[in-house]
Amino acid sequence: MFRRSWRHAAAAAAVLLALSSVTACGDDSSDSEDLSENRVGAMENYAAGTQFKATEPLSFSVLYNNHPNYPLNEDWLFWTELKSRTNVSLEKVAVPLSDYNQKRSLLIGAGDAPLLIPKTYPPDVHAYVSSGAILPVSDYLDLMPNLKDKIEKWNLKPEIDTLRQQDGKFYLLPGLHEKPWHDYSLAVRTDILEELNLEVPKTWDEVYTMLKAMKAAYPDVYPFSDRWSQPNPAGNLLNLLAVSYGLEGAGWNFQHVSWNAQAQQFEYTGATEQYKQMLQYLNKLVAEKLLDPESFTQTDDLARQKLANSKSFVISANAQAVVNDYRPDLAATNPKAKITKIPLPIGPAGEINPASRLENGMMISSKARDSENFVAMMQFVDWLWYSDAGQEFAKWGVEGTTFVKDAAGKPKLAPEVDVVGLNPGAPKHLQKDFGFYNGVFAYGGKPELVQAFFSPEEQEFQQVMNARAPKSPPPPYPLNDEEREQVSLWETPLKDHVYQATLQFVLGQRDFAEWDAYVAELKSKNMDAYLTMVNEAHKRFQEKN
Structure with missing residues (x-):
């Protein structure tokens, strides 16, 4: 939902203007709803920045994603302190992480x-809307002043609109x-860079120039040999390149x-000129023996x-892979080796940060x-998920017990x-022994909160990425139930064919002179009908809203 092409500022501005008007439609309808019978325990003057505390003890049931790294403990400080601050207890319906979506x-x-x-996650919601089992939360945003405040201050309306049905x-x-x-990028042996004065x-x-220099100095080596290729071939590498070429995503995304x-x-992403250019770049790396052809099939261990x-x-690489995998691996075989995750290389789409500003969230x-x-x-x-105080509590815990503040208040x-x-x-461990920094409750927020537990090295990486303009989201194209069912029948054959042809083009098993034939093959698998349905849904949504 967050990889796109931005070279046409005027057109993009027009889209965002249209989306801003969309945001004003259909929200906050609780202003006109009679909620007088639904206010037991509510605060009368609750506002952004106010500490929420129910006027009487309350209990709400919650589906709890039980993570094996910090199994649920009813004695955690998180629960007792949450009740003390909010007068709310949570009834946990605990489900193992591995079974969460199914359950x-x-x-x-x-x-x-x-x-x-x-x-x-946003795509998971589609399956539940038509049944009426899930609340249209956009109707009740006026009850959530902290959420509304962050959407407004952080200019998140275009991202929010991508969630609309x-x-x-x-x-x-x-x-x-x-x-x-x-988070994801490439990790590079910086001692080799120093050795070659790069x-x-x-x-x-x-990156291509660097790999050429490495190959010249070490002719028996494939300078670049990649991981994360199972089950999706070159899952991370293709996605990094796709967003760098202005596409929505490829590989595992x-x-x-x-x-x-x-x-x-x-x-259609897999039929665009940008996708072709991306594959030509990879094919050049493979043909010149700069990229190991086994990168597209090998295991992570290999x-x-x-x-x-x-x-x-x-x-x-991501931050954890560098620290937990690569450096220990190299320390055992080559203690003088140094490796670092580099900022995402810039491609034709320019200096952009492709990550979304939305994360998994809450259905009610x-x-x-x-x-x-x-x-x-x-x-x-x-309060708990969107206020500054609630987010600090969920992540850091209780001042004087799990954290302290320095002279600057950090x-x-x-x-x-x-x-x-x-x-x-x-x-003691913040997650295992106290229940804080729990993925059910702690996510999102200001950069200083999100990056609080990052190493200085990772914070430096994030500073570089944060200096880049975030990509704007594409406009919404919500499908109705019948359309979604039809699209689901088309998507797997289309995706499978894109994956197959991607490998063939990159590995030189298929010549790029056959690109038009490949696009025709996608058309035979209902690509045009797919695009027609998506574009008509987009126009329908614009006209209706």
Whole structure:
């Protein structure tokens, strides 16, 4: 939902203007609804920045994603402190992480879902809208002043509009980031760069130049041998290149359509000129033996072994992979080796940060609307998930117990508390022993909160990425139930063919002179009908809203 092409500022501005008007439609209808029977426990003067505390003890059920790294503990400080601050207790319906999506579907289908359903990603919502089981939360934003404040201050309306369904409403309260948070890029052996007197590459063209220099110095080595290729071939690498070429996504984030701002319509991602150029770039790397052809099929373990044994110098990475995988691997085989995650190389789309500012979020059961505590529940959700104080609490915990503040008021972990190795050897763990920094409750926020537990190295990476303009989201194209069912029948054959042809073009098994034939093959698999349906849905939504 967040990879797009931005070279036409006027057209993009027109789209955003239209979307701003969309945001004003269909929201805040609770102003005209009679909620007088649903205010038991609610605060009368609740506002942004106000500490929420129910006027009487309340309890709300929540679907709880039970993470194996910090299994649910009813004695956590999180629960007791949450009740102390808000007068609210949570009844957990605990589900193992591995079964979460399936169990959520079963509970909603049976009408047994808890009132609060967190850890839901935007595409997952589509399946539940037509049943009426999920609340159109956009109708009740006036009950959530912290959420409304962040949408306005952070100019998140265009992103929010991507959540809208055909009726103009949205059914998910998403996690919100002030700045996009992009993690994945390439890791490069910087000791090799120093040896060859090379700078860290800033563009994909410079990556090519770097790989050429490495190959010249080490002719028996494939400088770049990649991981994350199972089950999606070159899942990360293709996605990084796709967004750098102005597309919505490829590889493990393959998006069937990308918005063409100049033409003001959606195009099929795998048939665009940008996708062809991306594959030509990769084909050049393979043909010149700069990129290991096994990168598209090999296991992660094999890719790591090649890196550890200096059979390669470049590999896909995120922050954790560098610290937890690559550096320990290299320390065991080559203690002098140094490796660093570099900022995402810049491509034809320019200096953009491709990450979304939305994250997984909260669905609310439509049963909640009839509760006498409905307004109080919405105020509680607004405080815990969207207020600065609630977000700090969910992440850091309790001042003086799990964290302290320095002279400048900046929080830091208490010396006896560890998380992500920041205080190694500390006797207590923020997640396991206290229940804070829990993925059910802690996500989104200002950069200083989101990046609080990042290493100085990762914070430097994020500073570079945050200086880049965030990509604007494409306009909405909500499908109705019949259209969604039809599209689901087309998508798998189309995607499978794109994946197959991608490998053939990149590995030189198919000549680019056959590109038009490949596009014709996509047309035979209903590509044009797919695009017609998407573009008509987009126009229909614009006209209706």
